[in-house]
Amino acid sequence: MxxxxxxxxxxxxxxxxxxxxxxxxxxxxxxxxxxxxxxxxxxxxxxxxxxxxxxxxxxxxxxxxxxxxxxxxxxxxxxxxxxxxxxxxxxxxxxxxxxxxxxxxxxxxxxxxxxxxxxxxxxxxxxxxxxxxxxxxxxxxxxxxxxxxxxxxxxxxxxxxxxxxxxxxxxxxxxxxxxxxxYKEQPGYILNSLLVPFIRSAMALYVNDISDPATIDKTWMKASGAPIGPFGICDIVGITTIYNINKMAADTKDAHAQKVVKMLQENFIDKGKLGVPTGEGFYSYPNPAYESADFLKQ
Structure with missing residues (x-):
């Protein structure tokens, strides 16, 4: 072929x-x-x-x-x-x-x-x-x-x-x-089997008022040595995709997903803040805050 x-x-x-x-x-x-x-x-x-x-x-x-x-x-x-x-x-x-x-x-x-x-x-x-x-x-x-x-x-x-x-x-x-x-069907494949629970955990910290996106990202980046945090990843993946994934869960009466969908709809989707493609999501682009030399400092 x-x-x-x-x-x-x-x-x-x-x-x-x-x-x-x-x-x-x-x-x-x-x-x-x-x-x-x-x-x-x-x-x-x-x-x-x-x-x-x-x-x-x-x-x-x-x-x-x-x-x-x-x-x-x-x-x-x-x-x-x-x-x-x-x-x-x-x-x-x-x-x-x-x-x-x-x-x-x-x-x-x-x-x-x-x-x-x-x-x-x-x-x-x-x-x-x-x-x-x-x-x-x-x-x-x-x-x-x-x-x-x-x-x-x-x-x-x-x-x-x-x-x-x-x-x-x-x-x-x-x-x-x-x-x-x-070699076998797996919801989320390899990447999203790892990524979706990671994003879900970060969203839970945010929508439940535990912390803000920048602090959550800073925690992950500094403690793990990763170059980007979960909310920076959301902007790259695209807010619409994150919304759609959560919408499917929300439609099954998943209370957490319903909360995330409402937050994304009101604060991002309705305002055209869709991540990197539109120049604004959880961060502003180009030159998002998490790329600055000061982001991981005290």
Missing amino acids: KIKNVTVCGAGVLGTQIAFQTSFHKFNVILYDISEEPLEKAKAKFKSLSEVYKTNLHATQQQVDQTISRITFSTDFKEATKDADLIIEAIPENAKIKKKFYVQLGKIAPVKSIFCTNSSTLLPSMFAQETGRPERFLALHFANNIWKLNTAEIMGHKTTDPKVFDTIVEFAKAIGMIALPI
Whole structure:
């Protein structure tokens, strides 16, 4: 199975990064979204990513120019997927939205296409039947800041074809990722099985008025030697993603999650403070307080 043409569905924070990283490694990429607005934002983001890649990866101007030239933008679902060897879904972390998406995708995508979900918490088996090709469907989960935190968790489900699984492991390596195969379905995969409880504990300290985000982050960073704390991580992951994860728990009557959802809705979502992408979340960007030399001093 050879992958050459990749379609990324969803021009949000991670979808945009996945498209750029994949094109940077010389794959043909189509970035699809339902309207022009997110695609225009992605085009602007590619300009800033170009500078990041030149700084962090020592990419040349020619390399980033060629990267952008290999990316096509589309709001036509059928046209965007008609030649795809691989389709990576990076749409909102909502089971109903994803199921509807896969039902539509399964009807129009070529028989050859492999489908991957970039879901951070949901299991591929939740959508496998909706795809119409469960044996060619699995999860390929990236962390934010994909060029630097270059992890790719690959997780199939019971009927994923082992050859398809191996193809995606090799694809992940081909686009500069550290491939992390997961051999059994696990909610939260590896990264979020560790990260979500960590964030939950930090949120509990905050919403229960035990301490404030900066102090909680400072405690973790100083005591553990970590370069960033849980609330700094929330800003990088994106407040919307943190909200959606807690919303799913809140819908099951989880009292803590309900409290977190209310706090995030009122203080962040409604005010457009969505983390790094909007320049403000628990911290202001660029140059958040936790990066200053004084942050860990008395």
